[in-house]
Amino acid sequence: MATGIDHIRELESVALGAPSRRDAVVLGSWRRCLDDYRLDPARACEAYIVPRSRLREHRERAEGLIRTARGGIETLHQQLAGLGYVLLLSDDRGVTVDFIGDPAFDGALQKAGLYLGSEWSERRAGTCAVGACLVTGEPLTIHQSDHFDVTHVPLTCSAAPIYDSLGNLAAVLDVSALRSAEAKTSQNLVLHMVSATARRIELATLMAQARGEWVIRFSRSPEFIEVDPDGAVAVDGSGCITATTHLAQRMLCEAVGQGAPGAAGGGVIGRRLSDFLDVDPDDLPSLTRSRAARDRLVLTRGGGAVFAHAIAPQPVVSAPQRRPVASPLAELSGGDAVMDAAIDKAFKLSRTDLPILICGETGSGKERMARAIHECRGRRGRFVAVNCAAIPESLIENELFGHVPGAFTGAVGGGHKGLIREADGGTLFLDEIGDMPLALQARLLRVIAEREVVPVGGARPVPVDLRIVSATHRDLADLVRQGRFREDLYYRLSGAELALPALRARSDFEWLVRRLLPAGRVVGESARLALIRHDWPGNIRELVNALQFAAAMAGDGAIEAADLPETVLARRAVPVAAAAEDADDELAAVLAACGWNVSQVARRLGVDRTTVHRRMKRLGLVPPNRRHT
Structure with missing residues (x-):
């Protein structure tokens, strides 16, 4: 095996245009690392593990894929048992969202980056199987000194792409080892096996959908x-x-x-x-x-x-439900009727090019909805999010539209592409669009109408192909009446509108708690009741923060009410639990008002669901759809 110095010299010679014995896939990746990513072959790049909060986001996005792929990955691992291989499932950004390896080698695997949460994009790790597979879309092996970075040279890695049912590259399945035989051909059978498994995962995904x-x-x-x-x-x-x-x-x-x-x-x-x-x-x-x-x-x-x-189509044997939707949208609801209706509408809209306006309180999940719509559409371009309220008015024009070289004093020498062009081929998400300065609204209107953008200081328009999804917690129609928002832009953005319910109005609250709870944590009864009784002015964002805080306070034990933030304990709904036992007329009225949704009734009355069920049974209150005629 070549020494580190020999490897660096070979990379430098390739940079100078010298011929090489490496195959075209490896050389193409090396040149991207040198020319596009400006990686320094002499600078060691240790394996990068994303923070836990980011890993959680990546795993949530890939939850459906992880569930479908797990069986195939386990079967492949059994076939390779005892040979020193570890299996990685990476998402479309190169982050490992699932893996199977020998626990006895956890330390060595984590140090090498063959571990949950490791990022193997080319930009981050240089030439590697996952990164090269994401770029080429083809099965391949990156063996030992094929790797760009000298720290990865001992590894051998074979990877195959996994495409979703709309034809988008959704993930990469990788089989790697810390050590292997010298010859690259020793990995041919492994590459065949990982490619076959990826093909079966795609088939299983299609059959399920x-x-x-x-x-x-x-x-x-x-x-x-x-x-x-x-x-x-x-x-x-x-x-x-x-x-x-x-x-x-x-x-x-x-x-x-x-x-x-x-x-x-x-x-x-x-x-x-x-x-x-x-x-x-x-x-x-x-x-x-x-x-x-x-x-x-x-x-x-x-x-x-x-x-x-x-x-032939499989017969539907269960009770009629809303139409099946792609997993990124389906994972946003645990059965709340209002949220389900919004998801069904979003699914239908995701297949169109209509601009979508998402309305809802701050923290109610508007960006998550927008990202899910983007993923369902299957655009190959990026999802680019812009918070119009967070960027200073003096900078937002440059951030959105970019600028040509020398456009103004202090401008970056090579110009700036701008976020609109960064979203070309994908989705531009404009959060808090109601806070966009009036002067820029006319320029945004031209982007939507003409499908082109003119950088600051430029004269020639640049064509763009993007989907625009915007969001606001404000009443845009009222802002139009006040003259603070352009009417023509409002109608351009609101080709379709989606309204998201506030957390306090959702009947799937306890499902959300279980979903957002840190892995391995349990909520005790006292904490569960306290969470139910809180009115959640900060919506899902507040709930996430509260659960993470409580998990830290609870240590290794179950989360109890005392572990919750004081703001949650202080902002309970009116405590009517004691009086509710005798308020039979009130229960009947609330049941009717909530459409006999017991979870929603429990939150409105400040009691738990079992209390509502007990009182319903005692009073003989039966939902209309269960009454015998």
């Missing part, structure tokens, strides 16, 4: 069409493709001569299956198990052929 639609699996071999297909798509009743695995997307594109897929969906999502295959919706029943696998050969529009296995 497409229960109400036809699913068509594809394989080049009839023997494997039902047990291990190459890929799959979901189609609706009209034969339009609604979801796809990455390999199926690639197969369909290549079948009609489109080449490898590019942007999300690769030109497949939303198109008819018959555009790619000689199959109409009426033909799908003939591709089920009712026929032998060898008889299910389907011709492509490009003259080729694949074997197909169609799976």
Whole structure:
């Protein structure tokens, strides 16, 4: 193995344009590290573990994926047992959100960055399997001195991308080892195994999300069409493709001569299956198990052929509920009716380009909703959040629109791109839009109308393609009447409006507490009642702070009322628990007013749910939908 000095010299020679024996993937990554990220090969870059608060945010975003992928990861780990490998699941930003390794080597794994919370983006860690996979979108191995940073040279890492059902690169599955054989070819089988597992995770994700639609699996071999297909798509009743695995997307594109897929969906999502295959919706029943696998050969529009296995929509056996939504949105509610309605509306809007205005009190989760909408849409660009109230008025123009070189005294020499252009291809989230200075509102209106931005000091407009989602706790219509907000901008931003309920009005309060509670912590009965009785003027943001404070105060034990912040204990609703036992008419009235939602009734009366249920039983109060006629 080359020494650290030899490795640095090789990197420096590549920077000068000298030929190299490295493969194209490694050389491409090295040049990005040198030219784009300006990494210094002589400066050691130790493994970086994100703070716990950030890790929690990353894990929350990837919760659905973690749950789906876990079975596949555990199976792969068993297949590699005893060989010294650790398995990492990284999100689309390179942060490890799940991992399986030998606990006996925890210290060494954490030091090497093969641990939960480690960030393996190229910009942070240099050339590495996860980072290179995120850039190329292809399975690959970065072996020993392929790594850019000398501290990572002992490692061998093989990674494969995991795409979501809309064609976006959502995660990377990585298999790494602290030590390995010298030859890179020793990792070929590992790369094959990790690629196969990633493909199965994509298939499991699609199957879980497409229960109400036809699913068509594809394989080049009839023997494997039902047990291990190459890929799959979901189609609706009209034969339009609604979801796809990455390999199926690639197969369909290549079948009609489109080449490898590019942007999300690769030109497949939303198109008819018959555009790619000689199959109409009426033909799908003939591709089920009712026929032998060898008889299910389907011709492509490009003259080729694949074997197909169609799976009919699964019948809905549970009670009618709101339509299934993609996991980033579904994870925002625990069953509150108002929140569910907002989520259902957001899901429908996420597939459009309409600008969305999210209204709600400060701290009620407006940015979380906006980010979930962005993730459901599947744009490849970034989600860029701008707090219009937090940036000084003298700086907001430059921050949003950027500037050309030399635009003003003190300007950065190379100019500044600006947050609007940073969001090109993605979503620009304008929080507290009601606080944007009136003078800048006209410029923002032009960005929305013309889809172009002119930097400060510039003359030529730069085209941008972005989705605008804005949010406010103010009444924008009232600001328009006062002349403090442009009416034309208001109507441009409010192509659709979403209203989020305040925390004190949500019936899924206890679900939120469990979800936001630090891992491994338990809330005692006294704390639970105190949390229920508080009126939460700071909404979800206040709840998060209160739970984190209480966890710190409680040490290793259960959280009790005494561990909560004084502001929570002092701001209880009117204590009517004692009087409520005799206020039978009041209970009946509150039940009716709350639509017989027991959780909401309990919070309004300042009692726990069991008290409400006990009194309902004693008085014979039964919800209308359970009464016998």
